[in-house]
Amino acid sequence: xxxxxxxxxxxxxxxxxxxxxxxxxxxxxxxxxRKYDAHLVDLSINNKADKDQVVxxxxxxxxxxxxxxxxxxxxxxxxxxxxEFESCHISKAVSLPSSQFEGKYNNIADLLADCKTIIxxxxxIHCTDSSMLAMELHKKGYQDIFIYKGGIEExxxxxxxxxSKNDVRINNYHKYE
Amino acid sequence: xxxxxxDFLASLPVQVLFRxxxxxxxxxxxxxxxxxxxxxxxxxxxxxxxxxxxxxxSAIALPWVEMISGLFLVAGIFKRTAAIILFSLLxxxxxxxxxxxxxxxxxxxxxxxxxxxxxxxxxxxxLIRDILMLIPGGIIxxxxxxxxxx
Numbered sequence: 001x002x003x004x005x006x007x008x009x010x011x012x013x014x015x016x017x018x019x020x021x022x023x024x025x026x027x028x029x030x031x032x033x034r035k036y037d038a039h040l041v042d043l044s045i046n047n048k049a050d051k052d053q054v055v056x057x058x059x060x061x062x063x064x065x066x067x068x069x070x071x072x073x074x075x076x077x078x079x080x081x082x083x084e085f086e087s088c089h090i091s092k093a094v095s096l097p098s099s100q101f102e103g104k105y106n107n108i109a110d111l112l113a114d115c116k117t118i119i120x121x122x123x124x125i126h127c128t129d130s131s132m133l134a135m136e137l138h139k140k141g142y143q144d145i146f147i148y149k150g151g152i153e154e155x156x157x158x159x160x161x162x163x164s165k166n167d168v169r170i171n172n173y174h175k176y177e
Numbered sequence: 178x179x180x181x182x183x184d185f186l187a188s189l190p191v192q193v194l195f196r197x198x199x200x201x202x203x204x205x206x207x208x209x210x211x212x213x214x215x216x217x218x219x220x221x222x223x224x225x226x227x228x229x230x231x232x233x234x235s236a237i238a239l240p241w242v243e244m245i246s247g248l249f250l251v252a253g254i255f256k257r258t259a260a261i262i263l264f265s266l267l268x269x270x271x272x273x274x275x276x277x278x279x280x281x282x283x284x285x286x287x288x289x290x291x292x293x294x295x296x297x298x299x300x301x302x303x304l305i306r307d308i309l310m311l312i313p314g315g316i317i318x319x320x321x322x323x324x325x326x327x
Binding site: 004007008010011012014015016018019020022023026028030031032034035036126128 | 211214215218219222229230232233234236237238240241242244245246249255257258259261262
């Protein structure tokens, strides 16, 4: 039993030591002491994919999203699935699911060409689709991209306007339900 | 008959074969997780079993536990301990998958690849695979081996 525990300790300590060392010297180390951040994940993957080019997408708050979209100076992209978008989305948002980016990008490429600023959003603070969509757009050459990290969850909490599939403007999610 | 079976399972060629199967599978499974730690952290997060503070440390340590244990098992160093670690990991994976199956959550296994799919993995298929993988581990741990030195 003693022998087993000793061997177990050696193997686990060795694994942890190599893991920490590998992480420390990797190009994009995981932030050990931080809480998990879904958006951080995808940005780091992006950095690797772009061969060390540092890409940073600024966050944007609900108030700014609303003013930019209302004044038509930005386009708001819903990165969730088509079904989720049809069920309920932020008013004036356009659907571009990150999981179907290649297939659906061409449908709205003209719309994006006319627009200076792009804002992406998904479910909420923990979803990653908005970051993934921002990455894909960045690869296509778009520069002025923001992420609305609060997503539709925060939007609903704030009681901001929503729309459904039939472009029916609804004042809050509970009414829509 | 039972004695014959037990002798067969404890024989060196069978033990080596099962060590290579189990160890090799875990070495292979760890590579994608080591290369894509952020994607693996996301997969762990999506299981919704660990607190947020433990996600990153798990994403760093777990693939290396798999890799080191797999290498030790294949190389025949501390082989019973290595088999117990991998067997325990399989039990943990089976519990985690079962728990999410009961909760009805869509999640990606993250077992052999960190590539995520839109609909998640098939949990029943995962359970069957993990249970099958227990067999070589169980044989290495429980079959009496006259060649065992650790």
